[in-house]
Amino acid sequence: MRALVADGRGGVALREVDEPRPEPGEAVVAVHAVSLNPFEVRTLASASEGWRPGSDVAGVVVSPAADGSGSPEGAGVVALARGGGWAERAAVPTEHMALSPEGLDPARAATLPVAGLTALRALHAGGLMADHRVLVTGASGGVGRFAVQLAAHEGADVTAVVRRLELGGDLERLGAVRVVVGMPVEEEFDIILESIGGASLAAALGMVAPRGTVVSFGNSSKEPTTFDAGSFFSKSGARLYAFTLFPELERLGTGAHDLARLAALAAGGRLETSVDLETSWHDAATAIAALRERRVVGKAVLRIH
Ligand SMILES: NC(=O)c1ccc[n+]([C@@H]2O[C@H](COP(=O)([O-])OP(=O)(O)OC[C@H]3O[C@@H](n4cnc5c(N)ncnc54)[C@H](OP(=O)(O)O)[C@@H]3O)[C@@H](O)[C@H]2O)c1
16 A cells, blocks of 8 residues: 655655554554644654654544454544554554544544644643633644634633734634733633743743643744743642643543544534645645645645545
């Protein structure tokens, strides 16, 4: 079968590779669409030739899991793979796989695993409740756009932080009560989803409400953080929560359930998947370049054919 593999020069090449060899708890899926994430694009930059990226997968089960778990042959599914997803076929753990509702385009379903699950689980890590004030940094990004919508569905008062104000109207339509450029340091929030790192994380630690939570899940700025300990510990009971998706899902065991929920919301028109760039996998270089140059607002998707 064919797959996109690292070419050893920072990009990808379409090559013949071995068929997937699934574990007993893994199904083999014929992949129809994948979405791209920052860590895949970042890792590719220095990956050895032959490395196989790909976590976000939507397609059809061609070989159900040997242990009987998951969906049967022919079922349309969306799944979080442990790599190797940018391929004609991929082995995916059924614990991170859900049926994709009829009518949900695979290109939209493929946006859900990493970005959707990160948004959902990070909000839960912060203990999301209806009366919470939630701040989302990187709100124009793939995770941020899902987080704004999911927090707003719950009834939270959502503030979206962006770098470009022209994205404001769009985020208000998705549920943000206000859109700001830069951190609104005079305010307090019960949950802060923080993915920029550097000065943004430092500001977040000073803006969290007593008993509130800063969920740190990224460092897009690639900057270290220096923060004023006094402005943090004076918020009695506030927490800094370190979030990484795979260990979080392994610990909670909610991957399939959460993915089914996200897919149902997307299919029902209640969760916008924000596909900003959709192209053939033969044109993966264009999508990778667009992500690296920060020209994608939301998600980039490749169709596998
Ligand atoms: N811990 C985990 O398990 C996990 C899971 C998923 C994602 N992540 C991380 O979370 C972050 C967001 O992921 P994503 O998929 O949403 O990425 P994305 O779609 O590329 O969005 C990145 C967001 O951050 C903003 N941004 C980027 N660099 C910035 C900077 N230097 N200063 C201020 N804003 C900046 C972007 O604004 P512009 O659009 O204006 O550039 C955009 O809003 C990434 O760092 C990713 O690696 C972690």
